[in-house]
Each structure stands twice: as C-alpha cells, then as structure tokens.
Amino acid sequence: MTHRIILFRGMNTGGVRAPVGEQRKMAEAMGLKNPRTLAASGNLVVESGKAAEALEAAMEKTFGLKVAAMVRTPDQWAKLIAANPFPKEAASHPAKVIAMVMKEEIKDGAVEACRALAEGGEAVEAVDGVLYFWFPNGQGESGIFKKATPRMLGMGTGRNWNTVLKLAEMASAA
Template structure:
C-alpha cells in the first residue's frame, strides 16, 4: 500500500510562477501518484506513493518543467519526516500565540553555513530565527510583509528551501492522517 508524501514547491504562485492547483493534481495523477490533493494555491501537494522522497523530488521537478515550463524546486517529505520536523519547533509558545507568523522553512539539501547568523543580523522588532531539525524556523511577530529578515531568507543565503506558516504545517500533517481530506 502506498504511503503519503508531502510535496512542497518553492515560490509557487509568487513572482509570476503559476501552475493552477487543478493542473498540479492532474500532473500528479498522470505521474501515477495516488489521491493527489492540494492545500491553498501556494505549492502544497499531498499524494500517495511508494517512491523514495529524493526520487520523487526529481520526478516531480521534471514533470513541472515538462508540463508548465517551470524550473521549480520540490521538497518531498514522508508523514514521519514531517512530524519529526514539527517536533523540533523551537518556538512552541509563539506557534500557539500566532501560528500565522511562525514559518518552518523546509530545506532541500540542508542549511547553508552561516545562514542563521546572517539572518539574525537582519532581525528587527522581536524577530527570531533558529535552525532545528534540518529546517529554519522564523518568527515574525509583526508579520513578514515588511520584514528584512524574511526578504533575505533566499537560497543564496540560506540554501534551497521553502517556508510554510505553522497553520499550513499543521494542515499538511492532518491531510496525511485523514487520507482523503
């Protein structure tokens, strides 16, 4: 029986990178991935597959380029990997207080050396950043809209990754538990 896989696309529906969610689900089905489901229009896809995560990352990236003409990074995690990441949250009080302002940045190949220290140099108004569980955790108490730290959290500084707020992180976990939500 196939297991769930959480697929995150970096930069989906930002800066002109567009792939309609219905088309993402259709692409996944055409790839033979079971029960494709999306969560909001920002690059979150849950499927069923037995493929190893790194193999699935490559296959999904190739399919995105073939179908949409997009060279876009995909990060794939099993539900067990996802829950393990969630448990490393260094900001549980902040997550409870305002989950939309806590971001978990899932990294493709690890965190770049010096990323945490560099991001801390841009932090203002109580912003915080920590590395835990192969993810960067960013707290933006005033929101990310005007945050210089959020703006600088780009691959050239952090390594390749994509961030989701704590609400989305929890909903993706729920999708892997509920099956057909």
C-alpha cells in the same frame, strides 16, 4: 499506502503559476494516488512516493516551470512539528511562525546572517535541517524576509504554521 507531502518552491508567487487542478492532474498522470492540494501555494499531498527530481521534471514538462520540490514523509513532517523551537508563538500566532523546509543543507552561517538582519523581536533557529522563523510583526515587515536569499540560506521553501498543521492533517487522512 505511503503518503508524501510535497512542497514546490515559489509556486503562485512572483508570477510562477500552475493551477492546482492542473497540478493534481499532473500527479495522477505520474501515477501518484489521491493527489490533494492545499491552497494555491505549491502544496501537494499524495499516497505514493516519487523522487523530487521526477516531480521537478514533470512540473517543467507540464507547465514549463523550473521549480524545486521538497518531499517529506508524514514521519518526517511530525518530527518537523515536534522540533518547532517557537511552540508558544505558534499556538498564539501561527501565521507568524514559518518553517523553511530545505532541499539540501542549510548554508553555513545562515542562522547568524539572519540574526544580524532581525528586527523587532524576530528570531530564527535551525533544527534538524529546518529553519524556523518567528516574525512578530508579520513576514512582510521582516528585515530577515526582505534580505535573506537562497544564496544566503540554501534552497528551501517556507510555510506558515497554519499550513504546516493542515498538511500534517491531510497526510494522516486516509
């Protein structure tokens, strides 16, 4: 069975809510096998593949939410982990390293724009269509985080390194 890691953008933040139990029921109703959620933040791992558009349509039909879904295979996720340009930071402060998985391409000039907003040692790198952020003072205090928008970066959703690793573990479990 092929696993899929599904990330919903903006779930359970800013008033966009869909209970994880209901997300699992929705996935089962779509025919997705063994749906598992991680935390209440729009993470879903299933044992079958569906197009992101089908998941987005199901979220809108089930919850009335228009949210973007990013779908990745375990191999794609392993490459995302291996490509992390901040491995030392991720090992010592995993909650302060963010991988932003993009729906489509990173916008031209996004990295440069983020670097111009960076404060206090913050860093950003783009590797294989993923934006990686290092927020030494935390994301909530970040100059980048406060001002960067999808219009500047492209449509994506970020997960801290703890979540990235937990999703990899979930997708590798039978």
